Amino acid sequence: xxxxxxxLLAMLISFPEFSGQSATGIRKTELIKQHATALSKSTKENxxxxxxxxxxxxxxxxxxxxxxxGAPFFLQQFNRVTINTGNAFDASSGIFTxxxxxxxxxxxxxxxxxxxxxxxxxxxNPVSFDVTMVKNKTNIIEVFNFPVFYAxxxxxxxxxxxxxxxxxxxxxxxxxxxxxVSAKKCGEGREPLFSNVIFSGFKVY
Amino acid sequence: MKRRIIVLxxxxxxxxxxxxxxxxxxxxxxxxxxxxxxxxxxxxxxDANLLRRFDKIDFNExxxxxxxxxxxxxxxxxxxxxIFNISYTNYGCxxxxxxxxxxxxxxxxxxxxxxxxxxxxxxxxxxxFTALVQLNKGDRLExxxxxxxxxxxxxxxxxxxxxxxxxxKIN
Numbered sequence: 389x390x391x392x393x394x395x396l397l398a399m400l401i402s403f404p405e406f407s408g409q410s411a412t413g414i415r416k417t418e419l420i421k422q423h424a425t426a427l428s429k430s431t432k433e434n435x436x437x438x439x440x441x442x443x444x445x446x447x448x449x450x451x452x453x454x455x456x457x458g459a460p461f462f463l464q465q466f467n468r469v470t471i472n473t474g475n476a477f478d479a480s481s482g483i484f485t486x487x488x489x490x491x492x493x494x495x496x497x498x499x500x501x502x503x504x505x506x507x508x509x510x511x512x513n514p515v516s517f518d519v520t521m522v523k524n525k526t527n528i529i530e531v532f533n534f535p536v537f538y539a540x541x542x543x544x545x546x547x548x549x550x551x552x553x554x555x556x557x558x559x560x561x562x563x564x565x566x567x568x569v570s571a572k573k574c575g576e577g578r579e580p581l582f583s584n585v586i587f588s589g590f591k592v593y
Numbered sequence: 594m595k596r597r598i599i600v601l602x603x604x605x606x607x608x609x610x611x612x613x614x615x616x617x618x619x620x621x622x623x624x625x626x627x628x629x630x631x632x633x634x635x636x637x638x639x640d641a642n643l644l645r646r647f648d649k650i651d652f653n654e655x656x657x658x659x660x661x662x663x664x665x666x667x668x669x670x671x672x673x674x675x676i677f678n679i680s681y682t683n684y685g686c687x688x689x690x691x692x693x694x695x696x697x698x699x700x701x702x703x704x705x706x707x708x709x710x711x712x713x714x715x716x717x718x719x720x721x722f723t724a725l726v727q728l729n730k731g732d733r734l735e736x737x738x739x740x741x742x743x744x745x746x747x748x749x750x751x752x753x754x755x756x757x758x759x760x761x762k763i764n
Contacts, residue, residue: 491624491652491761493674516716530757532719533680535712554676554723556626556759558652592761593622 441474441487444588453517453571453580460520460570463585471588483566484589486559491592494521496567497552499584502537504574517580520568521555529565530555536571536580548583556592565589621669623762625658626651628755635681635693635751637742644695644736644756658760664735665760667728675760677707677736678721684751685711694739697724700732711741717754725763734760 445466455461466479477484486492500517516533523529534551559565567587571580627647635643645663655668667673677695685691690710697704709720726734736758740751 491622491654493676493761516718530678532678533717535683535710535718553678553719553721555678555757556624556676556761558624558626592624592763593620 439474440591441476442471442588442590443469443473443477443484444471444586445469445477445479445482446587447583447585450581450583452573453569453582454573455570458570458572460518460568462522463567463569463587466585466587477589481566482587483564486561486563486565486591488561488591490559492557492559492565492589493592494555494557494565494589495552495586496521496532496588497550497584497586498534498569498582499548499550500534500536501579501581502547502549503578503580504536504538515572515574515580517551517571517582518569519553520570522566522568523557523559524564529557536574550584620764621762622654623657623668623671623673624760625653625665626757626759627653627658627660627663628757629753630755632752632754635684635738635740635753637740637751639737639739641737643738643753644758647756647758658758662735663758664733667730667732667734667762669762670728670730672725672727672763673734673760674723674725674763675734675758676721676723677759678719678755678757679709680717680719680754680756681711682717682750682752682754683712683714685713687713691741693720694741695722696737696739697726698735698737699726699728706739 446468447463447465448467462482464480464482466482469477469479474487476487484494496519498517498519504515515536517536519532519534521529521531530553532551532553537547537549557565569582573579628649628651629644629647630649633643645661647660647663650658650660657668658665665675675697679693679695681693690712692708693711694706694708696706704726705724707722707724709722710718712718728734
């Protein structure tokens with residue numbers, strides 16, 4: 389019986405998924421951590437896959453991308469971090485700091501209100517919802533001009549449209565990645581509101 | 594006795610796993626990212642030349658990507674993730690978006706067509722897609738485009754402003 393206990397313990401260490409935890413959401417992160425701690429240090433060093441950082445953070449409240457000045461501003465104060473293996477993402481500042489040199493896949497999703505106006509301005513001065521990926525405070529990696537939909541009239545409930553981007557980057561250790569947003573309201577009561585932001589990323593190699 | 598044999602066999606299995614836990618070889622790194630940074634006119638036809646002649650390569654581990662032809666040749670077999678980003682002028686129709694179709698072509702066979710929306714008005718919009726593709730060593734993957742004609746196009750000349758094509762091997 390004693391042997392059987394040892395066997396079961398060994399199996400739980402070797403195969404943490406046998407512990408009956410669900411492999412969804414945050415639980416999945418815990419599984420990865422458990423697996424990592426169960427292995428010896430030398431094994432971890434020889435298996436870089438176990439050390440790859442993964443993060444996913446969300447904004448759940450409605451915010452405006454027009455901060456009056458018209459200048460892009462950093463996306464900060466994420467409401468919740470659902471995955472943060474390696475603790476490379478800071479929810480307060482919205483900064484992901486690369487722990488090591490390598491290739492990183494980033495994704496961003498924005499639910500943007502359909503606040504576009506149908507005026508002459510629409511043709512001459514288009515309204516877009518701009519998301520900028522910034523490296524190390526000032527280095528602009530990419531600007532995404534997301535289209536903003538036309539809402540029939542503000543008396544109707546304004547609907548929202550999801551837009552997303554994906555980007556593969558080669559980063560050096562300690563490179564800091566974050567997002568800026570900017571958009572102009574197209575008329576009174578038509579604020580560039582956005583909600584349900586998901587910013588996520590992981591180290592590929 | 595029977596149970597002891599079973600436990601012994603099971604233990605042997607676990608032990609052999611522990612003993613056989615050799616260092617795992619680091620993954621073969623295959624990753625590329627290339628950019629078309631200068632505006633190009635969009636022709637309203639199937640265009641196999643538009644998404645070629647990339648003028649900037651950010652990285653190209655194992656040299657799988659050919660910037661001139663726009664073809665990625667898999668240096669090793671595996672599942673690959675491809676990321677496509679494009680920015681083009683809003684040359685769509687006033688009644689609703691038209692589409693700019695981008696097709697993934699593997700070994701000269703169409704795999705999947707992504708119908709990216711083109712909006713009406715001025716300025717430009719960013720669109721894109723990601724796709725997972727299984728490739729054998731030497732398989733060729735490239736892109737071709739088909740811009741849908743729209744008689745009510747906006748005042749801007751239909752053009753691609755920027756393209757980023759990236760990919761990496763997942764496993």
